[in-house]
Amino acid sequence: MDRFIIGGGRRLKGKVRISGAKNAVLPIMAASIIARERSLLTNVPQLADVRTMMELFNHLGIGVRLKGNRLEIDPSGLDRYDAPYEIVKRMRASIYVLGGLIARLGKAVVSLPGGCAIGPRPIDLHLKGLSELGVEINLSRGYIHARARRMRGKEIFLEGPKGTSVGATINVMLAATRAKGKTVIYPAACEPEVIDTARFLKKMGVRITGEGTHRLVVEGGRPVSGARHRVIPDRIEAGTDAVAAAITKGDVVLEGCCPDHLTVVIEKLREIGVEVKAKNRTLRVKAEGRPGPTEIVVAPYPGFPTDMQAQFMALLSLSRGTSVIVETIFENRFMQAVELMRMGARISIEGN
Numbered sequence: 352m353d354r355f356i357i358g359g360g361r362r363l364k365g366k367v368r369i370s371g372a373k374n375a376v377l378p379i380m381a382a383s384i385i386a387r388e389r390s391l392l393t394n395v396p397q398l399a400d401v402r403t404m405m406e407l408f409n410h411l412g413i414g415v416r417l418k419g420n421r422l423e424i425d426p427s428g429l430d431r432y433d434a435p436y437e438i439v440k441r442m443r444a445s446i447y448v449l450g451g452l453i454a455r456l457g458k459a460v461v462s463l464p465g466g467c468a469i470g471p472r473p474i475d476l477h478l479k480g481l482s483e484l485g486v487e488i489n490l491s492r493g494y495i496h497a498r499a500r501r502m503r504g505k506e507i508f509l510e511g512p513k514g515t516s517v518g519a520t521i522n523v524m525l526a527a528t529r530a531k532g533k534t535v536i537y538p539a540a541c542e543p544e545v546i547d548t549a550r551f552l553k554k555m556g557v558r559i560t561g562e563g564t565h566r567l568v569v570e571g572g573r574p575v576s577g578a579r580h581r582v583i584p585d586r587i588e589a590g591t592d593a594v595a596a597a598i599t600k601g602d603v604v605l606e607g608c609c610p611d612h613l614t615v616v617i618e619k620l621r622e623i624g625v626e627v628k629a630k631n632r633t634l635r636v637k638a639e640g641r642p643g644p645t646e647i648v649v650a651p652y653p654g655f656p657t658d659m660q661a662q663f664m665a666l667l668s669l670s671r672g673t674s675v676i677v678e679t680i681f682e683n684r685f686m687q688a689v690e691l692m693r694m695g696a697r698i699s700i701e702g703n
């Protein structure tokens with residue numbers, strides 16, 4: 352590729368501060384409603400999805416106040432248990448209030464999320480896990496009606512056709528805080544956002560072990576209280592900025608990130624010739640010349656994240672030689688390829 356549009360622009364230089372993780376703050380917000388007392392979250396990113404979750408909380412009677420990056424949640428006034436389609440259709444992660452409401456009230460009526468741009472994204476594993484815990488689930492007119500009469504902890508097998516599920520692991524973990532006895536989620540998703548949610552629940556008084564492994568154990572039925580928590584940095588934002596630095600042959604310092612959550616992404620960048628230096632909570636990304644080619648196979652954490660696949664496709668379009676990217680988690684996640692092709696990238700897609 353001699354002629355490429357994004358490669359020819361200004362080199363990115365300077366420092367960027369990485370925000371808190373969207374995919375951690377949303378389930379942590381849902382976790383906060385299992386208590387009656389207030390919780391305080393810091394390092395909260397200012398994003399539309401956070402505001403959508405706040406809107407849903409307002410609807411449920413939960414007090415929320417976002418000041419800068421501090422979010423105060425007061426769930427004492429919770430007086431509804433329904434999540435309407437108008438909100439859930441805008442943000443799939445609203446589905447996390449299902450687990451939160453079951454844990455707090457023993458009942459919930461939550462709209463089915465429907466499809467999204469990257470495929471049908473089913474929630475069968477969420478519902479399977481919840482029913483095994485003793486939650487009665489009925490689907491009617493596009494809504495999930497959930498009612499927990501007697502919830503008992505048990506071993507729940509939660510593997511789907513694509514492997515572990517972040518969302519199902521979190522929803523079942525939240526609901527399991529109400530179930531008497533031990534719930535073992537196997538195989539549990541190991542993503543840092545699952546760990547961060549588990550850590551917040553532990554601060555609330557829930558007994559959890561094994562977070563970050565495939566065997567996550569929740570001992571439910573104990574009293575819980577509000578908690579304070581600092582949300583982990585967003586690994587996808589950091590990875591995206593790192594790729595932007597590489598694409599523009601820039602020299603960028605990413606502050607306030609967690610390099611440990613980016614091991615595979617950093618390894619891939621180094622493999623294709625990008626200089627990456629990690630020091631405590633800082634990454635310095637420097638690139639000169641065109642990247643080399645590589646092969647990427649997307650996998651659940653600690654594998655290569657599906658959420659970084661599109662950015663790497665853009666970067667590898669600039670490379671000398673042929674790269675191969677295999678997406679294993681979401682169908683329809685190569686939508687960016689056609690846009691890159693319009694810009695002159697040479698890409699061929701196999702499979703569906």
Ligand code: UD1
Nearest residue numbers: 374444472473474475476477511513516517518519680681
């Ligand atoms: C989360 C992230 C998303 C990321 C994805 C995979 C949030 C808010 N979103 O999405 O950014 O791309 O993890 O790392 O955290 N599946 C089923 N049945 C289910 C649930 C999932 O078959 O009940 C399938 C999905 O279609 C997909 C795979 O399992 O193929 C993994 O999905 P999952 O980990 O659940 O993704 P999300 O939690 O939706």
